[in-house]
Amino acid sequence: MLAACGDEIPEWPGGADQSVAPGERPLVFKDSTPFIDHGGAGLEARLELLTGSITRNELFFVRNNSRSVDLDIERWSLTIEGDAVDEATELRFEEIMRLPQRTMTSYLECAGNHRVMFDLLQGRAAQGTQWGRGAIGNAEWTGVSLADVLTLAGVQESAVSALLIGLDPESPEGGFRRVMPIEKAMHPDTLLVHRMNGEPLPRDHGFPLRAIVPGWVGSSQIKWLGRIVVSAEAQWTRNNTTSYVLIGDEYQSEGEAEGQVVTVQSIKSALSLPWPARLSGEQHRLRGYAHSPHGEVVLVEWSDNDGANWQRAELEGPVEEYGWSQFRFEWAASAGEHTIMTRATDIAGNTQPASVPFNEKGYLFNQPLPHPIQVT
Secondary structure (H helix, E strand, C coil), X not given: CCCCCCCCCCCCCCCCCCCCCCCCCCCCCCXXXXXXXXXXXEEECCHHHCCCCCCCHHHCCEECCCCCCCCCXXXXXXXXXXXXXXXXXXXXXXXXXCCCCEEEEEEEECCCCCCHHHHHHHCCCCCCCCCCCCCEEEEEEEEEEHHHHHHHCCECCCCCEEEEEECCCCCHHHCCEEEEEHHHHCCCCXXXXXXXXXXXXXXXXXXXXXXXXXXXXXXXXXXXXXXXEEECCCCCCHHHCCCCEECCCCCCCCCCCCCEECCECCCEEEECCCCCEEECCCEEEEEEEEECCCCCEEEEEEECCCCCCCEECEEECCCXXXXXXXXXXXXXXXXXXXXXXXXXXXXCCCECCCCCCCCCCCCCCCCCCCEEEEEC
């Protein structure tokens, strides 16, 4: 995924064609066959192909703002600079590896995941790539705390914000970038990672170093990280002024942004079935995934009568602090057209809402999805 999960990338000419001319760099390096291919925007996972809690690297969705980058680790370095550090610091990969290492499981989700549902369920198409339900994955990440890196550079008490910049020069602003408050940057669970599911970080996912910010939208989790600017003032870029902001009648603008800046994800659930699904008329054990940025999912319910009645699904464990939850339930399928909705609730009491106010860029859609199923 992915670090850039948003808007303003048109469909690739010719639809979902990832082919390139001889000698031209590919858009992505992994095999696109198992994915829903959005061309220049990325590869959407098919939830029905995912098994278990951890998403395998080869099935993990990809979201780029240009092309995946192939960096030489021997020539790579990370620069920390700005008016709120004691001195500009450059770290080589081996210096990153000498810092205390941590391993953490966290889901990673594009801000525009479920965007197409604004059109399908509300009749209003939002701008940007029409992601379905698969701009998400759950992985085990290994790396170092961003706070440890900033401490090496002598982060000052005056620090207000940290701007993370990627080494993808064809992306907007000459390298995709997003800013976070210094409090989030210094949180011990905000990581700079170099391994994914026990393997070196794949090129499509940010090799050699990327940010993982649990519970925040994918655009905050910069891939191919090369530079961090720490400032005593709030920093504003394309990606917190015109992109990754909620623009609509229900949202108030903040700072220099055109709307409400998108940071934290939203609680969601989805079935691990094709959309639409075709099933035989018999008893089925249906499965799915639920996740919340606010804490563990403690309840998933399902309904096959448009939400008139809800039944409790069974949660499958174990559940990691920042990971997603799997659920399952038995459904006796009868011939005909059906829809099944799922609804998640987390430990803090957050529940998927009955409806979501429209926003122009189509972020954070999370109302229960009426999954169409044809039973033969």
